[in-house]
Amino acid sequence: MREDPALAYRAAAQKLVDLSDDVSAERSYEAVADALSDLRVAVARVYGARRRQADGVGGARQRILRYLTAHRGEWVSGAELAAVSEIGEWARRIRELRVEEGYDVEENGGRYRLLSETPDSERRDRYRMVTKLRGSDESATDRIQELFDELVGKAVTADELDRVAHGRGGAGIARQIRDHELLPIESSADAPDLRTGEHRLVSAREVDRLHPSQRLFPEDLRRQVFARDRYMCRKCRRRHETVDSLGEVFYLVVKHLDATPNDVAGLPGDDLRRLSRLATSCNRCYASGL
Structure with a gap:
């Protein structure tokens, strides 16, 4: 019995x-x-x-959250969380709490602590928006275009681009959109505050689109020109950090010193890409012909 x-x-x-x-x-x-x-x-x-x-709802993830909340601000070990959750994939649940739900969970040497009981609603909503776009029936290009439209002025991570693109290649699609639509989409080549793999749509307004001649200057060439000039417009001497607080649309473009934007395409290849004849300009000075 x-x-x-x-x-x-x-x-x-x-x-x-x-x-x-x-x-x-x-x-x-x-x-x-x-x-x-x-x-x-x-x-x-x-x-x-x-x-x-x-x-209750949530199973192992909610048990972990309750435990972290009860010990908010204290370091707890992975062994404790494994015991609380009673599953082998407890570390994945931590990531879900941090990324999907927006909880500020800090990690250090296999230990974890919850810094706030209130989740970051903006980060949570952003994750859900990316997930929704990923499930769309549209093409990868259209999905990434929508992602930029939703996050105008904000850095989009490489992981977000790849998730929306259903795998790797999101950064390549972002570059294609820039060239095809002439949208001012920055990468780390264009803006020093962006990390490798991050991209940012500066503005979706028609008036702020790139001049077609900018297609002639690929990312690696832009990086060389802008880095040499310390990401500063040669004419007005402004940088990103000097205008961000004003809410002004600002981005950098390549200016050829020997030809107008409309005539650049007629230059021989060597002259077109000679660094000594290329300069950094901001969008405002470039549009004014300065």
Whole structure:
């Protein structure tokens, strides 16, 4: 006859109580682990299929969140979270809490701590927006175009581009959109505050589109010109950081010193890409012919 699970639960719980002194002295680990195992088995027998309903919505992820919340600001070990969640993929649940739900969970050497009980709603909503775009039936190009439209003026990460593109190649599609639509989409070549792989649509307004001649200056060439000029317009001497606070549309373009934008395409290839004849200009000076 099978043992009454409630009796088994009491026995295992009593065994743990009896081992309290050993735990305080950090002894008898195997005995404590066996008692815990017996307790888990008894609980599983009591609740059976009703366990998830009794546990509430979210399962392991919510158990981890409750534990982190109860110890907010304290470092807890991965071993604790594994025990709380009772699953092998507890680290994935931490990532979900951080990325999908917007909780500020800090990690350091296999330890974790929750810094705030209130999730970052902007980060959460952004993740959900990216997920929604990823599930769209539109082409990868249209999905990424929509992503930029949703996040005008904000850096879009390489991971977000790849997620929306259903794999790798998101950055390449961003460059294609820039060249085809002449949208001022910056990369780390154009703006020093962007990390490798990040892109940013500066403006979606028609008046702010690039001149067609900018297609002649690929990303690697722009990087060389802008880095040499310290990402500063040679005419007005402005940089990104000097205009960001004003909310002004500002981005850098390549200006050829020997030809107007309309005549650049007629230059020989060597003359077109000779660094000594290329200069950094901001969009405003470039549009004014300065």
